[in-house]
Amino acid sequence: MNSSLDSLSYFLQADQIKTDPKECLFYGKDWTSYFDIQAQAVVFPHSTEEIQKLVLWARQHKIGLVPSGGRTGLSSGACATQNEIIVSMERLSHIINFNALDQTLLCQAGVTTERVQEAASKKGFFFPIDFAAKGSSHLGGNVATNAGGLRVLRYGTTRQWVCGLKVVTGRGDLLNLNKGLVKNATGPDLMSHFIGSEGIFGFVTEVEVKLCLPPSSTQILLCALEDLDSLMECYQKFKNNFTLQAFEFFSDNALEKVLQNKNQKSPFSKKYPYYFLIEVESPTKEPQEELLTLFESCLHLSLIKDGLLAENSDQQKLFWSYREQISESLSPYFPYKNDISVRVSQVPAFLKAMEQTLKQSYKDWTVVWFGHLGDGNLHLNILRPHHLSKEEFFQCCRQIDPLVFHTVKQFQGAISAEHGVGLTKKPFLHLSRSPEELHIFRAMKSYYDPDGILNPGKVV
Numbered sequence: 255m256n257s258s259l260d261s262l263s264y265f266l267q268a269d270q271i272k273t274d275p276k277e278c279l280f281y282g283k284d285w286t287s288y289f290d291i292q293a294q295a296v297v298f299p300h301s302t303e304e305i306q307k308l309v310l311w312a313r314q315h316k317i318g319l320v321p322s323g324g325r326t327g328l329s330s331g332a333c334a335t336q337n338e339i340i341v342s343m344e345r346l347s348h349i350i351n352f353n354a355l356d357q358t359l360l361c362q363a364g365v366t367t368e369r370v371q372e373a374a375s376k377k378g379f380f381f382p383i384d385f386a387a388k389g390s391s392h393l394g395g396n397v398a399t400n401a402g403g404l405r406v407l408r409y410g411t412t413r414q415w416v417c418g419l420k421v422v423t424g425r426g427d428l429l430n431l432n433k434g435l436v437k438n439a440t441g442p443d444l445m446s447h448f449i450g451s452e453g454i455f456g457f458v459t460e461v462e463v464k465l466c467l468p469p470s471s472t473q474i475l476l477c478a479l480e481d482l483d484s485l486m487e488c489y490q491k492f493k494n495n496f497t498l499q500a501f502e503f504f505s506d507n508a509l510e511k512v513l514q515n516k517n518q519k520s521p522f523s524k525k526y527p528y529y530f531l532i533e534v535e536s537p538t539k540e541p542q543e544e545l546l547t548l549f550e551s552c553l554h555l556s557l558i559k560d561g562l563l564a565e566n567s568d569q570q571k572l573f574w575s576y577r578e579q580i581s582e583s584l585s586p587y588f589p590y591k592n593d594i595s596v597r598v599s600q601v602p603a604f605l606k607a608m609e610q611t612l613k614q615s616y617k618d619w620t621v622v623w624f625g626h627l628g629d630g631n632l633h634l635n636i637l638r639p640h641h642l643s644k645e646e647f648f649q650c651c652r653q654i655d656p657l658v659f660h661t662v663k664q665f666q667g668a669i670s671a672e673h674g675v676g677l678t679k680k681p682f683l684h685l686s687r688s689p690e691e692l693h694i695f696r697a698m699k700s701y702y703d704p705d706g707i708l709n710p711g712k713v714v
């Protein structure tokens with residue numbers, strides 16, 4: 255250990271400091287693999303107080319700190335690349351309090367999303383932030399990225415569910431924000447500065463979330479269709495008639511990879527270019543007459559070419575797995591991944607423009623689309639062609655970024671819908687944010703983190 259690291263032992267125990275390069279690689283990296291990881295150590299604080307001491311120590315020694323949650327991020331936000339100290343939040347893992355009357359749960363930031371869901375469920379409530387990485391992602395990471403997920407259409411993003419935050423800023427100040435209040439008109443909402451801030455203003459150390467009653471039973475329809483215009487028409491029809499929990503879409507090659515990965519047969523007798531999965535709230539467990547009627551009328555109008563209504567909870571899980579397992583099934587192909595959003599009404603035009611652009615330059619590449627269509631959030635994945643090495647492919651991907659993001663700008667969309675900016679999208683942030691907005695971000699950064707020690711080089 256070097257001499258500055260030695261002084262960490264004034265406030266951390268030996269088992270809370272690790273300098274082994276393997277540990278640094280493990281804790282200093284998210285799901286992306288675009289950047290070389292370089293860190294001097296990883297530390298494991300147990301409490302807000304230890305994090306506060308750590309920040310004051312880092313200011314004194316001018317050493318960068320990288321907040322590391324469940325490391326499921328997809329924009330290299332939790333990657334240590336500048337010889338920083340990685341701060342793993344995994345030992346801040348206590349569920350502190352459940353308040354039945356307020357319907358809130360107070361947790362340390364390192365509690366996983368799934369544990370929050372389970373704790374809510376044990377008390378008869380529901381925490382609706384949900385996505386495939388929930389078993390590993392932390393609640394603090396969800397706040398830092400304003401995570402969305404599968405049911406944003408019905409419940410909104412993490413932002414809607416946070417009612418209190420404890421934060422240690424890059425100044426070393428401890429802020430106890432909003433304290434679980436439902437109403438608070440005492441000036442601008444400082445809590446919102448930290449939601450989606452990807453660890454550049456402060457460490458989220460405790461989060462109080464609101465809970466709601468579990469949804470009534472749901473019906474799940476899986477439908478196949480020929481074209482994107484039909485997709486949007488179906489979305490409008492179902493949305494206007496039902497309370498939708500989710501409206502997810504995926505292209506045929508996405509389904510194909512899931513089926514290959516799981517060695518399963520297609521649920522449809524024939525291939526179609528696109529599929530959508532729709533989850534509808536329903537007061538009874540029986541199929542709703544109205545749902546079937548609308549489905550049949552879409553079939554009759556040829557908007558839907560084929561479809562299946564899940565008959566029981568196992569089939570519901572199976573249908574969801576076609577959507578939820580896409581990321582995992584694509585990961586062996588080291589895909590180029592992007593997560594963008596446009597207004598829902600612009601989705602077909604945007605997809606057509608993107609497909610045309612990509613075809614012009616990358617004719618033979620496999621482009622896989624899926625996403626949370628009801629939120630205008632699309633995940634673009636391009637699979638690595640066999641003839642390119644990983645490095646050659648990454649180089650090519652750097653050239654795809656501007657093509658994608660300039661098209662997003664044309665449609666006034668967001669270059670990141672829910673995965674954040676991190677390192678991967680930082681060079682393109684100006685395509686979604688005006689110079690005036692970026693000026694405010696930088697001013698906030700220099701206030702909250704005057705020495706630039708928090709997640710250096712990320713976002714702005």
Ligand SMILES: Cc1cc2nc3c(=O)[nH]c(=O)nc-3n(C[C@H](O)[C@H](O)[C@H](O)COP(=O)(O)OP(=O)(O)OC[C@H]3O[C@@H](n4cnc5c(N)ncnc54)[C@H](O)[C@@H]3O)c2cc1C
Nearest residue numbers: 323324325326327331385392394395398401402403453458
């Ligand atoms: C298979 C898969 C599916 C996914 N699906 C979705 C999806 O549907 N919707 C969605 O929104 N995301 C999705 N994600 C992305 C990811 O899971 C979310 O962004 C998640 O919220 C990240 O949480 P984490 O704890 O893993 O954060 P990390 O990856 O560890 O960190 C993310 C960022 O937050 C910062 N950070 C982490 N913890 C703290 C803290 N306590 N205080 C301050 N800063 C902190 C990090 O420095 C980094 O900048 C998916 C990821 C995978 C791998």
